[in-house]
Amino acid sequence: MATFALASWATNxxxxxxxxxxxxxxxxxxxxxxxxxxxxxxxxxxxIALNTTVAAGFGGPATSSILGMNGTAGxxxxxxxxxDAQVAAFINGIASHVDDYDDTHLATVIHPSGVVASxxxxxxEARSRTSREEGGGGGGGPVSGPEFLxxxxxxxxxxxxxxxxxxxxxxxVGWHITSTTGSIGAAVAVGKLLGLDTARAQHAIGIASTQVxxxxxxxxxxxxxxxxxxxTQSGLLAALLAREGYTSSLTxxxxxxxxxxxxxxxENASAEFALLGGTWEIEANTFKPxxxxxxxxxxxxxxxxxxxxxxxxGKAISLDSVxxxxxxxxxxxxxxxxxxxxxxxxxxxxxxxxxxxxxLLYGQATPAQFTxxxxxxxxxxxxxKLVNVTTDAGVAEDAAYVNVxxxxxxxxxxxxxxxxxSLANPLTVDxxxxxxxxxxTKQIGKARAEKAYAAFTNIGNMTDVGKVRTLx
Amino acid sequence: MATFALASWATNxxxxxxxxxxxxxxxxxxxxxxxxxxxxxxxxxxxIALNTTVAAGFGGPATSSILGMNGTAGxxxxxxxxxDAQVAAFINGIASHVDDYDDTHLATVIHPSGVVASxxxxxxEARSRTSREEGGGGGGGPVSGPEFLxxxxxxxxxxxxxxxxxxxxxxxVGWHITSTTGSIGAAVAVGKLLGLDTARAQHAIGIASTQVxxxxxxxxxxxxxxxxxxxTQSGLLAALLAREGYTSSLTxxxxxxxxxxxxxxxENASAEFALLGGTWEIEANTFKPxxxxxxxxxxxxxxxxxxxxxxxxGKAISLDSVxxxxxxxxxxxxxxxxxxxxxxxxxxxxxxxxxxxxxLLYGQATPAQFTxxxxxxxxxxxxxKLVNVTTDAGVAEDAAYVNVxxxxxxxxxxxxxxxxxSLANPLTVDxxxxxxxxxxTKQIGKARAEKAYAAFTNIGNMTDVGKVRTLx
Numbered sequence: 050m051a052t053f054a055l056a057s058w059a060t061n062x063x064x065x066x067x068x069x070x071x072x073x074x075x076x077x078x079x080x081x082x083x084x085x086x087x088x089x090x091x092x093x094x095x096x097i098a099l100n101t102t103v104a105a106g107f108g109g110p111a112t113s114s115i116l117g118m119n120g121t122a123g124x125x126x127x128x129x130x131x132x133d134a135q136v137a138a139f140i141n142g143i144a145s146h147v148d149d150y151d152d153t154h155l156a157t158v159i160h161p162s163g164v165v166a167s168x169x170x171x172x173x174e175a176r177s178r179t180s181r182e183e184g185g186g187g188g189g190g191p192v193s194g195p196e197f198l199x200x201x202x203x204x205x206x207x208x209x210x211x212x213x214x215x216x217x218x219x220x221x222v223g224w225h226i227t228s229t230t231g232s233i234g235a236a237v238a239v240g241k242l243l244g245l246d247t248a249r250a251q252h253a254i255g256i257a258s259t260q261v262x263x264x265x266x267x268x269x270x271x272x273x274x275x276x277x278x279x280x281t282q283s284g285l286l287a288a289l290l291a292r293e294g295y296t297s298s299l300t301x302x303x304x305x306x307x308x309x310x311x312x313x314x315x316e317n318a319s320a321e322f323a324l325l326g327g328t329w330e331i332e333a334n335t336f337k338p339x340x341x342x343x344x345x346x347x348x349x350x351x352x353x354x355x356x357x358x359x360x361x362x363g364k365a366i367s368l369d370s371v372x373x374x375x376x377x378x379x380x381x382x383x384x385x386x387x388x389x390x391x392x393x394x395x396x397x398x399x400x401x402x403x404x405x406x407x408x409l410l411y412g413q414a415t416p417a418q419f420t421x422x423x424x425x426x427x428x429x430x431x432x433x434k435l436v437n438v439t440t441d442a443g444v445a446e447d448a449a450y451v452n453v454x455x456x457x458x459x460x461x462x463x464x465x466x467x468x469x470x471s472l473a474n475p476l477t478v479d480x481x482x483x484x485x486x487x488x489x490t491k492q493i494g495k496a497r498a499e500k501a502y503a504a505f506t507n508i509g510n511m512t513d514v515g516k517v518r519t520l521x
Numbered sequence: 522m523a524t525f526a527l528a529s530w531a532t533n534x535x536x537x538x539x540x541x542x543x544x545x546x547x548x549x550x551x552x553x554x555x556x557x558x559x560x561x562x563x564x565x566x567x568x569i570a571l572n573t574t575v576a577a578g579f580g581g582p583a584t585s586s587i588l589g590m591n592g593t594a595g596x597x598x599x600x601x602x603x604x605d606a607q608v609a610a611f612i613n614g615i616a617s618h619v620d621d622y623d624d625t626h627l628a629t630v631i632h633p634s635g636v637v638a639s640x641x642x643x644x645x646e647a648r649s650r651t652s653r654e655e656g657g658g659g660g661g662g663p664v665s666g667p668e669f670l671x672x673x674x675x676x677x678x679x680x681x682x683x684x685x686x687x688x689x690x691x692x693x694v695g696w697h698i699t700s701t702t703g704s705i706g707a708a709v710a711v712g713k714l715l716g717l718d719t720a721r722a723q724h725a726i727g728i729a730s731t732q733v734x735x736x737x738x739x740x741x742x743x744x745x746x747x748x749x750x751x752x753t754q755s756g757l758l759a760a761l762l763a764r765e766g767y768t769s770s771l772t773x774x775x776x777x778x779x780x781x782x783x784x785x786x787x788e789n790a791s792a793e794f795a796l797l798g799g800t801w802e803i804e805a806n807t808f809k810p811x812x813x814x815x816x817x818x819x820x821x822x823x824x825x826x827x828x829x830x831x832x833x834x835g836k837a838i839s840l841d842s843v844x845x846x847x848x849x850x851x852x853x854x855x856x857x858x859x860x861x862x863x864x865x866x867x868x869x870x871x872x873x874x875x876x877x878x879x880x881l882l883y884g885q886a887t888p889a890q891f892t893x894x895x896x897x898x899x900x901x902x903x904x905x906k907l908v909n910v911t912t913d914a915g916v917a918e919d920a921a922y923v924n925v926x927x928x929x930x931x932x933x934x935x936x937x938x939x940x941x942x943s944l945a946n947p948l949t950v951d952x953x954x955x956x957x958x959x960x961x962t963k964q965i966g967k968a969r970a971e972k973a974y975a976a977f978t979n980i981g982n983m984t985d986v987g988k989v990r991t992l993x
Contacts, residue, residue: 094767101758101765106647107607109578135579175578223778225731256744259697260751261733264783266776272728272769275762279732286573290747293573295566296867297744304738306695311736395768 051303051318055211056250058325059203059237064195066326067202072509074331075198077478078152078205080485080505081336082162083116085151087501088416088488089144090117094271094395098278099132099140112175113137114518117144117492130178134171138285142167142278146227147271148416149398150340150488154333155446155472157212157230158220158343160277161334164231165204165238167281170514172242173197177515191513192242198509202331204238204284209330211302214321215313224312225263228276232257233308235284236291243292248299255297256287258308268342269388269396336481338470339414341398342386344446347468348376348401351451352408354463359453366410368431370456374405377450380440389433397424406432409453415487447471497521523775523790527683528722530797531675531709536667538798539674544981546803547670549950550677552957552977553624553808554634555588558617559973560888560960562589566743566867567616570750574608584647585609586990589616589964602650606643610757614639614750618699619743620888621870622812622960626805627918627944629684629702630692630815632749633806636703637676637710639753642986644714645669649987663985664714670981674803676710676756681802683774686793687785696784697735700748704729705780707756708763715764720771727769728759730780740814741860741868808953810942811886813870814858816918819940820848820873823923824880826935831925838882840903842928846877849922852912861905869896874905881925887959919943969993 067075089095099115102108111130114120118131131137145151145163152162173192192200208230212219220226236257240250260283263276291297301307302318309316339349352374359366376382378401388400397403397419406429407418423429444450452462467473476484482502489498500521508514539547561567571587574580583602586592590603603609617623617635624634645664664672680702684691692698708729712722732755735748763769773779774790781788811821824846831838848854850873860872869875869891878901879890895901916922924934939945948956954974961970972993980986 097765097767098762101761101767104765105607105761106581106584106605108581112578133578135577223783255739255742256747259734259736259739259744259748262731264731264776264778264780266770266773266779266783267727267731270727270768270770272731272767275728275767275769276731289573289577290570293569293576295569295573295744295747296742296865297747298738298742301738304736306736307738308736311695311738393768 050300051309051322052251052254052299052301053247054319054322055207055237056254057247058322059207059241060245060247060250062199062203062241064199067199068329070332071202071329072198074334075202076506076509077336077481078162078331078334079166079201079508080502081152081481082145082166083501083505084485084488085148086116086141086145086167087492089147090115091492092144092147094147094274095140095144097271098143098275102136108136109133112178113171114174115140116518119493130174134175135282135285138167138171138281139278141170142281143274146277147274148340149342150337150416152334152336153343154209154330155335155343156333157209157216158226159208159212159230160227161205161208161234163277164228164235164280164284165201165208168235168239168285169197169200169242172239172285174515174518177513189244191515194509194511194514196242197514200238200241203241204234205331206325206329207237208234210321210325211318214316214318215309218315219313223265225265225273225276228263228280229261229312231277231280232260232262232283232287235281236287239285239288240291243288245288245292249291251299251301252295252297253288253291255301256290256295257284258301259297261312268385269391269399271395333472335470335472336476336484338476340416340419341404341414344379344382345386345401345404346470347447347449347465348378348451349404349408349414350465350468351449351463352405353412353414355451355453355461356409356412358461360412368428371409371432371435371453372456373454374409374432374436375439375452376401376405376436377439377441377444379444379446380442381446383438383440391424394420394424400433401438402433402436403429405436447473522772523781523794524723524726524771524773525719526791526794527679527709528726529719530794531679531713532717532719532722534671534675534713536671539671540801542804543674543801544670546806547674548978548981549808549953550624550634550803550806551638551673551980552974553953554617554638555973555977556957556960557620557623558588558613558639559964561616561619562587563964564616564619566619566746567612569743570615570747571612580608581605584650585643586646587612588990591965602646606647607754607757610639610643610753611750613642614753615746618749619746620812621814622809622888624806624808625815626681626802627807627815628805629681629688630698631680631684631702632699633677633680633706635749636700636707636753636756637673637680640707640711640757641669641672641714644711644757646987646990649985661716663987666981666983666986668714669986672710672713675713676706677803678797678801679709680706682793682797683790686788686790687781690787691785695737697737697745697748700735700752701733701784703749703752704732704734704755704759707753708759711757711760712763715760717760717764721763723771723773724767724769725760725763727773728762728767729756730773731769733784740857741863741871743867805944807942807944808948810948812888812891813876813886816851816854817858817873817876818942819919819921819937820850820923821876821880821886822937822940823921823935824877825884825886827923827925827933828881828884830933832884840900843881843904843907843925844928845926846881846908847924848873848877848908849911849913849916851916851918852914853918855910855912863896866892866896872905873910874908875901877908878904919945
């Protein structure tokens with residue numbers, strides 16, 4: 050009984066069950082998510098989504114923060130709550146994913162934190178306020194750091210074990226596995242915060258599971274990040290409805306016409322859920338060094354290395370100086386990121402041609418290399434036409450061969466065995482801080498970014514996580 | 522290019538394109554939907570959904586009506602607007618489907634009106650108000666009857682042609698086709714009201730299509746009707762986002778990793794969409810005489826006939842007088858409605874055993890026969906244990922053989938060739954009015970029910986459909 054197994058494990062999970070590496074992975078996942086949600090708010094997608102919601106009048110009294118909004122602790126008019134929990138969860142979910150800069154569990158290609166953390170923070174903030182006033186999807190008093198981390202881990206483990214049980218079949222047919230598992234993870238996490246009993250947690254899983262959001266057709270458009278925002282809302286709504294007695298099915302996942310069978314041709318959820326609490330998948334979560342499809346990262350590494358080496362030799366890199374850029378990569382690279390002629394920054398995030406070109410030309414791949422302007426820059430356009438991609442199933446997903454042939458006939462080759470940011474070559478704590486600071490500083494300045502970093506890295510020690518936004 | 526074909530057809534559709542039978546079918550579909558939305562509001566599902574939303578503070582200023590709420594035109598405090606358009610659409614969607622009493626396009630098993638009409642009315646009401654005040658997801662002034670009907674037909678045709686292109690494969694795997702096609706239909710309909718150009722309509726279809734709500738695992742629970750409510754919101758949100766420039770994909774449906782391929786193993790959308798405007802699927806819409814799974818309707822007809830005939834002979838029908846109830850039916854009956862021991866009214870709607878028992882015992886199958894109390898009634902429980910079901914692929918979906926063996930050894934047999942309410946044996950206008958009045962009277966009384974009937978049957982002649990709720 051997979052649904053029962055997942056619900057009862059989550060219901061019974063306590064902070065004492067979490068090992069030190071699990072807590073460390075959870076905190077990193079959360080502050081990496083927060084940095085992405087703040088930095089990503091500069092994109093059009095979260096702004097359009099927010100403006101649409103506001104213009105339509107779809108939103109109740111503000112209880113929860115939109116992380117990238119530029120209020121300060123002095124803005125006491127709204128106490129830094131900018132939206133109701135449902136809207137805040139939606140916008141933070143979109144913003145945290147829109148740069149494709151978040152996190153990755155490579156064994157399932159799930160970006161696990163966005164949906165779960167966006168839902169939890171919105172609820173924690175609403176609960177923080179309900180100790181002072183009415184409304185807000187809360188009830189139950191402030192959420193402590195340990196409670197928050199426990200709920201977060203429950204949601205992430207739900208996503209990742211569920212993902213493992215259907216990967217790769219579920220992914221290969223075209224589902225965006227981050228959001229299809231995400232609504233269920235968010236329901237488990239919020240259900241944990243709400244203190245649902247096992248039966249209501251099962252109903253919450255059911256209501257979440259029947260809202261399957263996300264297909265790969267939308268990679269490279271604003272709808273990719275919409276998936277994360279909408280799955281966040283779906284899971285949140287599911288948990289709230291289940292708390293009030295809304296019924297779904299106690300066997301939602303394993304039912305002949307339920308999630309596992311409808312969205313996949315294979316599942317081993319019973320075996321996978323038996324591992325819950327034994328194998329902590331969150332320990333295999335990694336953090337992206339580049340804001341784009343993760344399968345391109347090893348090729349970017351190689352291109353950046355060649356940039357650095359070429360410039361160190363005193364040679365220039367330009368459209369004139371480069372003759373060909375040859376890549377040998379895992380076949381998934383062309384499946385997921387094969388756009389040859391992107392026209393927007395978002396599409397550039399799914400173009401191995403663009404990624405290799407900017408890595409070689411600029412020696413970096415930050416959000417600044419994935420803007421509309423750079424994607425349309427004539428030198429970049431010219432360079433990406435020089436990129437030739439050969440796929441080879443013998444090349445691992447975190448590896449790549451990059452060879453640049455220059456106009457003077459010289460060549461430089463790099464083999465990247467494990468991309469930066471992969472499990473075998475993870476970002477260090479310093480690199481994670483640099484990534485956070487880069488994203489947050491551009492939005493709220495360096496001094497407040499430092500405060501935000503301090504706040505989110507300390508989240509496990511807070512007595513009221515719902516106050517985190519007031520600390521920066 | 523299926524997405525373009527659908528979007529451009531809908532964008533260019535005008536009221537002048539609608540034939541008289543199409544308009545007649547649309548008006549019947551709309552007033553049948555309204556009756557179901559008003560009557561269905563007595564159920565727990567819409568109440569829990571509404572209370573959850575309100576308690577969580579998820580809802581903006583009221584612009585739109587919840588049809589079953591018992592306000593009168595005298596309640597000018599809120600002008601009969603009880604919720605924002607998103608919440609109203611959600612609750613009306615749930616209420617219109619929760620009794621399983623709505624409408625059916627049998628070739629696809631889609632119940633087409635709930636999602637489309639719930640979305641459109643909420644927007645039309647918001648637009649009616651924006652001529653007087655700000656907000657409400659509106660803009661563009663009042664929606665006339667012809668505009669409303671044109672948008673409704675566009676949405677319904679989108680659902681039904683899309684459904685035809687993937688049926689039965691899409692349904693057989695377990696999707697609740699009403700809501701999976703419904704979000705797209707709602708997006709097309711609302712996009713039409715908003716005046717989206719073809720490209721934005723394509724983006725709206727994309728955003729709607731990536732929100733796939735509804736699996737058959739939830740038949741018999743509150744989540745079945747949640748599917749309709751949530752798909753209504755999904756389509757509404759998709760159209761609003763697309764209007765503001767949110768991007769998805771211009772080829773969302775036919776993309777290798779888009780709707781048609783991800784949720785079905787077969788599609789012929791290009792051929793199907795070529796029929797748009799030529800074959801009006803709405804003319805094949807039918808209206809349910811019984812509030813339960815439609816595949817049980819022929820068996821109910823037979824059971825009711827036997828009840829009437831038995832009572833006319835002066836014989837009693839009781840647990841003592843009946844020995845066996847034998848049914849020979851289409852195999853889909855057990856696939857969809859095979860619950861042998863339902864414990865709730867909602868579950869009884871998906872139990873052929875319950876349906877045959879109440880048809881025989883009470884001589885009717887109205888909402889009153891599908892309450893929790895009747896499902897748990899000991900005579901009903903006893904009788905349904907006497908029901909034996911044999912499936913036979915040679916029996917059409919709208920046909921059934923019913924044989925009752927009485928304790929005195931006598932038998933009565935009925936063959937129902939075309940169930941009441943089927944395309945070959947449709948409800949008459951008088952029967953539709955009786956159905957409407959029964960549902961609406963119990964909620965708001967007979968005098969107001971008459972006014973509501975007059976209002977909705979006249980909807981095509983209104984200059985401002987957004988005022989319909991003020992007429993009763």
